[in-house]
Amino acid sequence: MQNILVTGGAGFIGCNFVRHILQHDSAANVIVYDKLTYAGRLENLAGVSERFGPRYNFVRGDICDTASVERTIAEFNIDTIVNFAAETHVDRSILDPDAFVQTDVLGTYVLLEAARNMGNLRFHQISTDEVYGHIEGRRRSVENDALLPRSPYSASKASADLFVNAYHTTYDLPVTISRGANNIGPFQYPEKVVPLFITNALSAMSLPVFGDGQQMRDYQYVADHCAAIHLILKQGSIGESYNIGTGSEMTNLEMVEILLEELDKPRSLILHVEDRQGHDRRYSLDVSKMLALGWEPDFTPEEAIRATARWYRDNRSWWQPIRDGEFKDYYQTVYGARKTYNETR
Ligand code: NAD
Ligand code: DAU
Numbered sequence: 172m173q174n175i176l177v178t179g180g181a182g183f184i185g186c187n188f189v190r191h192i193l194q195h196d197s198a199a200n201v202i203v204y205d206k207l208t209y210a211g212r213l214e215n216l217a218g219v220s221e222r223f224g225p226r227y228n229f230v231r232g233d234i235c236d237t238a239s240v241e242r243t244i245a246e247f248n249i250d251t252i253v254n255f256a257a258e259t260h261v262d263r264s265i266l267d268p269d270a271f272v273q274t275d276v277l278g279t280y281v282l283l284e285a286a287r288n289m290g291n292l293r294f295h296q297i298s299t300d301e302v303y304g305h306i307e308g309r310r311r312s313v314e315n316d317a318l319l320p321r322s323p324y325s326a327s328k329a330s331a332d333l334f335v336n337a338y339h340t341t342y343d344l345p346v347t348i349s350r351g352a353n354n355i356g357p358f359q360y361p362e363k364v365v366p367l368f369i370t371n372a373l374s375a376m377s378l379p380v381f382g383d384g385q386q387m388r389d390y391q392y393v394a395d396h397c398a399a400i401h402l403i404l405k406q407g408s409i410g411e412s413y414n415i416g417t418g419s420e421m422t423n424l425e426m427v428e429i430l431l432e433e434l435d436k437p438r439s440l441i442l443h444v445e446d447r448q449g450h451d452r453r454y455s456l457d458v459s460k461m462l463a464l465g466w467e468p469d470f471t472p473e474e475a476i477r478a479t480a481r482w483y484r485d486n487r488s489w490w491q492p493i494r495d496g497e498f499k500d501y502y503q504t505v506y507g508a509r510k511t512y513n514e515t516r
Pocket of ligand 1: 178179180181182183184185204205206207208209210211212232233234235254255256257258259260274278297298299300328350351352353354355359360
C-alpha cells in the first residue's frame with residue numbers, strides 16, 4: 172500500500188488529482204494536507220470521504236510548519252509527497268509577493284527537509300511552464316532549458332525547483348518535477364482567466380482582456396494533467412523533470428471566442444483593459460518527453476475550454492458563493508480602477 176501526502180489537495184488541481192488517484196490506484200491511500208487559504212475549499216473534496224472511506228484522510232495544516240508536517244508524515248506512515256501547495260495567481264503575486272516566497276519557497280524547503288529526515292521519501296514537485304519565462308518566436312521549452320522566471324509567482328516556483336533538484340544532487344532524495352501548462356476544468360477558483368471570463372459572461376459582466384489579447388497559452392484539461400502526474404509517479408525517472416501540456420497554444424482572444432460561442436454570449440462583452448505588469452506573452456512547451464513515457468492528452472485546448480464552460484454553466488452553486496465573498500474585494504482591487512487599453516496607449 173502506498174501512503175501519499177497530497178499537499179494543497181483542497182485546491183483546483185489537487186482535488187482533481189485526489190479523485191484521480193483514488194479512482195485509478197486501489198493500492199493508494201491519500202492524505203490531503205492543506206492550509207485552506209482563500210483558494211483551498213473543503214467543498215472541492217465533497218463526496219470523496221463517502222466514496223473512498225478510510226483510503227482518504229484530511230489534515231488542515233501549513234507546509235511551512237515543520238512540526239505539523241512531521242507529525243502528519245509519522246501519523247500516516249507517509250512514503251510519498253506530492254506537493255501542489257502554493258500561492259498560484261500571478262496578479263496576486265504582483266500585488267503582494269510575500270505569501271509566495273513563504274509558501275512556494277520556504278514551504279517547499281520544509282517539505283524537502285521532512286522528506287530527507289523521515290526516511291528519504293519519494294518527492295514529486297508540481298511546477299509550472301512559467302519557470303522558463305517568456306518564450307520567443309517558434310521555440311518550445313525543453314526540460315533542461317535555463318529557468319528565466321519574470322513574475323514574483325514564477326520566481327518563487329523556479330526557486331522551489333532549484334531546491335528540489337539540489338536535494339536530489341546533494342542528499343540523493345528521490346525526486347521528480349512536472350512543469351504544467353495552464354490547467355482548466357472543474358473547481359478552478361474564478362480569479363484565473365478561463366473561469367473568470369466564463370462566470371463574468373454568465374453574470375452579464377464584461378470580460379477584461381489584458382492588453383491586445385495576443386498573449387499565447389496552452390490551455391490543458393486538468394484531468395489530462397492529473398493522469399500525467401500519476402504516470403510520472405509510477406514510471407518517471409528519478410531526478411528528472413517533465414513538461415506537461417497539449418503542445419499547442421492559442422491567443423487569449425481565440426480562447427475568449429471559443430468560450431463565448433459555447434455559452435452563446437455576444438462578443439460585445441470583450442473589453443480590452445490595461446495590461447498586466449511584466450506580462451509574459453508566450454509559454455510553449457515541448458512535451459515529447461512525457462509522450463515518450465506513454466501519456467497523451469485526451470482533450471485539445473478547444474475541447475478543454477468548451478468542457479470547462481459547460482461545467483461552470485451547470486455548477487453555479489459552486490462558484491456563486493465564491494464570487495459573492497472575498498472575491499468581490501479582490502476583483503475591485505485588480506479591476507476596479509483599471510484603465511481601458513486605449514487609455515494606456
Ligand atoms: P490553487 O490556488 O487552486 O490551490 C492551492 C492550494 O494550496 C489550496 O488548496 C491552498 O489552500 C493550498 N495552500 C496554499 N498555501 C498553503 C500552505 N502554506 N500550506 C498548505 N496548503 C497551502 O492552485 P492550483 O491551480 O490547483 O495549483 C496547484 C499547483 O499546481 C501549484 O503548485 C501551482 O503552482 C501548480 N500549477 C498550476 C497550474 C494552473 O494552471 N493552475 C499550472 C501549472 C502548475
Ligand atoms: O502556465 C501555468 C500557470 O497558469 C500556472 O502556473 C499559474 O498558477 C496559473 O495561474 C496560470 O498563470 P497565467 O498567468 O498564465 O494564468 P491566468 O489565468 O492568470 O492568465 C492567463 C492569460 O490570460 C494571461 O495571458 C493573462 C490573461 N488574462 C488574465 C486575467 C486574470 C487576461 O487577459 N485577463 C484577466 O483578467
